[in-house]
Amino acid sequence: MFEKIKETIAQIPKGKVATYGQIAKLAGYPGAARQVVWALRSAVGLPWHRVLGAGGKIRLPGHQGLEQRMRLEMEGVRFFGTKVDMKTFAWQPKEKKAAQKVAKKRKKV
Numbered sequence: 001m002f003e004k005i006k007e008t009i010a011q012i013p014k015g016k017v018a019t020y021g022q023i024a025k026l027a028g029y030p031g032a033a034r035q036v037v038w039a040l041r042s043a044v045g046l047p048w049h050r051v052l053g054a055g056g057k058i059r060l061p062g063h064q065g066l067e068q069r070m071r072l073e074m075e076g077v078r079f080f081g082t083k084v085d086m087k088t089f090a091w092q093p094k095e096k097k098a099a100q101k102v103a104k105k106r107k108k109v
Helices: 002-010 020-026 033-041 062-074 095-108
Strands: none
Touching: 002 020, 002 033, 020 033
């Protein structure tokens, strides 16, 4: 499960963001947003800063949250107050293609 989640996170392009719930759904585990958080805790080399809470809100506390915002702003992502402008910066993969790609990878394992 965590490997599929990590593979999905790795696909988020620079300057785009996704929510924990969206990542879970694309990875084939709808409703598993908390597992996305757990996968990110052990992740190395992933664009962790591109994954946000529902509505585009940074959920990390303190300095981690400030670092996440700084990294996103450096990629050109704009905020409205404490939330990312999701209409502009939300990652919109072709969900069927993404889901098929993940399913193919599952069959190989």
